[in-house]
Amino acid sequence: MEPVQTLQTTNSGFEIKWQGYLTVPFVKEWKNLADVWTNEKGKVIHLDLNGIQRIDSAGIQFLIYLKELSQTNHYSIHLKNHSLAVLKVLDLLGLVSFFGDRVKVKKEHSNEVEFRYGTRKTN
Amino acid sequence: MDLTEVIDAYLVESEEFLRDMEAILLRTEVSTPSDDDLNAIFRAVHTIKGTAGMFGFDSTVKFTHVVENLLDGLRSHEIPFAEGLTEILLNAKDHLSYLVLEETKGKIPESKVVHGNSILDQMKPYLKNDTSEKTNTDPLLAVPLENKPTLQTSGFGIPAYLISFRPNRNVFSQGLDPISFIGYLKKIGTIHALKTISEIAANLENIDPEFCYLGFEIHFVSDSDLETVRKVFNFIENDSFLHILPPGAGIQDLCDLSGQLPEEEILLGNLWKEIGILTDASLIQYLETLKTLKTGIETNTNQLSNSFNSVEPVKETVTQNPASQTNKDTNKSSTIKVDSKRIDNLINRVGELVVSCANMNQLIGNMEDSNLQESSILAMRLLNEVREISLKLRMVPIGDSFQKYTRIVRDLGKELGKDIKLSTEGNETELDRNIVEKLSDPLTHLVRNACDHGLETPEEREKKGKPRQGTIKLNAFHEAGSVVIEITDDGNGIQKEKVWQKGLDKGLVSGSMPESEDEIYKLLFHPGLSTASQITNVSGRGVGLDVVLQNIESLRGNITVKSTPSQGSRFILRLPLTLAIIDGFLVEVGKNQFIIPMDMIFECLHFTDENKADANQFFALRGSLIPYLRLKDYYPSESTGDSVRENIVIVRNGEKKAGIVVERLLGEYQTVIKPMGSVFRHVKGVSGSSILGDGNVALIIDIPSLFERTITLENEKLYK
Secondary structure, three states, X not given: OOOEEEEEEOOXXXXXXXXXXXXXXXXXXXXXXXXXXXXOOOOEEEEEEEEEEEEOHHHHHHHHHHHHHHHHHOOEEEEEOOOXXXXXXXXXXXXXXHHOOOOOOOHHHOOOOOOOOXXXXXX | OOHHHXXXXXXXXXXXXXXXXXXXXXXXXXXOOOHHHHHHHHHHHHHHHHHXXXXXXXXXXXXXXXXXXXXXHHHOOOOOOOOOHHHHHHHHHHHHHHHHHHHOOOOOOHHHHHHHXXXXXXXXXXXXXXXXXXXXOOHHHHHHHHOOOOOOOOOOOOOOEEEEEEOOOOOOOOOOOHHHHHHHHOOOOEEEEEEEEEOOHHHHHHOOXXXXXXXXXXXXXXXXXXXXXXXXXXXXXXXXXXXXXXXXXXXXXXXXXXHHOOOOHHHHHHHHHHOOOOOHHHHHHHHHHHHHHHXXXXXXXXXXXXXXXXXXXXXXXXXXXXXXXXXXXXXXXXXXXXXXXXHHHHHHHHHHHXXXXXXXXXXXXXXOOHHHHHHHHHHHHHHHHHHHXXXXXXXXXXXXXXXXXXXXXXXXXXHHOOOEEEEEEOOOOXXXXXXXXXXXXXXXXXXXXXXXXXXXXXXHHHHOOOOOOEEEEEEEXXXXXXXXXEXXXXXXXXXXXXXXXXXXXXXXXXXXXXXXXXXXXXXXHOOOOOOOOOOOOOOOOOOOHHHXXXXXXXXXXXXXEEEEOOOEEEEXXXXXXXXXXXXXXXXXXXXXXXXXXXXXXXEEEEOOOOOEOOOOOEEEEOOEEEEEEEHHHHOOOOOOOOOOOOEEEEEEEOOEEEEEEEOEEEEEXXXXXXOOOHHHOOOOOEEEEEEOOOOOEEEEEOHHHHHHHHHHHOOHHHHO
16 A cells, blocks of 8 residues: 655654555655655654554564664654554564554554563563 | 575585495495594584484484494494494495485385384494483484474573574565564464564665565474474575574584674674573573684583584594694685585676677777787686686586495495405596586496496406406596596406397397497497396396486487407596586588587698598598598588688597588687577587577587497498
């Protein structure tokens, strides 16, 4: 599904809502966009992932890229409203503590994720 | 990496180990084995066991385990090396060769298991306390035998599977998603912990989102066997790094693994601790072992005994001598194993380069620019060196292949009641590996024939005044761009009359026996013709030499036979050095171009009416008659319309010479041999084709095959 992103300016930076697929065919295009957002130093970027319906290795790698880039470009990035698709991958790959954001799991999704490893608690 | 590639590597490695083992065991028939010999045999069996264990080849593991016990006793001198042990160990080696090969294809049949057990039974009297029954503490054995992960009760063993997975960079473009493979693991077990490693930080500036920079270390708990776990990654293994350590694998295995991973060893140690593969104590053990391996100074030998790789894990080899360890490391890095397909690929590419540079050189030659011409000559010289080097990559000494005939001759001698010695010469002669592999069957057949038909029994030899021991000699040498392999015996020789009579009986020939020996011996290569007076287990069923000839011809080689009554026979195999690139000589007939292999060209002359000794077939060359043929008679070609002055190319094959009449001589040309398609495989006289720099196709003339045709046309006695 073609990704859609809406950008809202906040006091400290931006909030970006992503919808659709965060998968190989789209990450290249998204990277170009991300390079534009992350050029300004000192900003806070919130990524609202509620609308992500599918994410693959390339997508998760892209999120890692944004996080790594934030260290060198001196901005901070936060993932919020993770969709189930995103949560499942973060859970499987033990990346929750890497991003360090608060994760909310809806009650109906509680059986779908375990967080047995890769959280600050276990590490 | 594809599983088949890994298994192929296991087969190749095991074959090498077993070949060495056999060579050592055969030496023990003459002299007592040295400690080095016993260690080498032990190492061979131990390594095969370890790798077989990784793949879950139970039969191989069970069998080698007992053999290893015996060898362990021998090398520690707890068991004296008794005379009968050579025979038992040779049988064990044979059975192991069978197991290694067959178990990769499927389950070993019960009859073969029984056979293996009978060999193990023969070992029992030598084994102190019958160690075959003792509890197995080898962590690698725990997996295949139990077929489920087991924790080690003593020493360190990893608690479950450790999967180290680094997808290849292009995995996304191949339409594969590593996450889905990892997710699939959950269907056959539980991911206890997983650590994602990313190389993104290191590549931040130049990241390409379509490349994969991720890697995974997985602590995986499952009842499934190693094969099942590995199969999860079947589709993605290609070009990716995948290493699965089974439950119970030891510190040494982790050290070996860390050497293969891109991350730093200490970082990996911490990472494995993080996912629960290492504990605090075993992390220290791991770091100490790493240190030992790097410095060569051992701190605790017992901890190192869990190796399954070819690194000798026992006390003797992890010595206290740093110098010897360094030396070993140096030896280790001096050779690398490369997939033969990659080398073939390289040679093909170099071949293409040779062709296009030859064309470029031709064009530059026509230009009047001396600087350019000089550069072009230099480039061609370098390219020739590259070509030579790349061709040598595939060259192996024939001696390795000769070695196995010692065993064949020994066993056949026993079976036939003959005393036979095998001597080899020219072991260092190098030949294309592809050819060596395909030579194995024909050579085996010829050696067996020499043992059975060629040599007499000791009694017969004694009566004839010959030594009781017969000799078979294998000799290899280079000659005129070919490799010649001779199989000689000092036996009875071939009885020409008998062969001719058989030919008459079968209706293959008619008339009286010709003077030409070659014509008579050629009958030996007819299907179904055997001169053996009785059929034995070894040979004589009339099946064989025809297949030998076919095999040799498929390698663009030929066979000639020489024999002297009561003195012996010699089979001479003449083969091309390589099947890939040749130095050729380009000639033209009408509008068609042909390439004659340069090595076979003796000289080129102007072909005039004066030197045609015979209106049709012979050419006078400095007092001798040489048969010739006109290429255009065999490969009709459209005429260019110009009146041409013919030339004759004198070629030689072994001792014989012949002429090929062509219209134009175009000069030397390096070329890549492209095999003929299957439709044209029956076409005689052509060994392949080549695409010339200008895009035209030239056929490569197969001289031996053309000789064959010339000989058939003319009476061979005129060659003399």
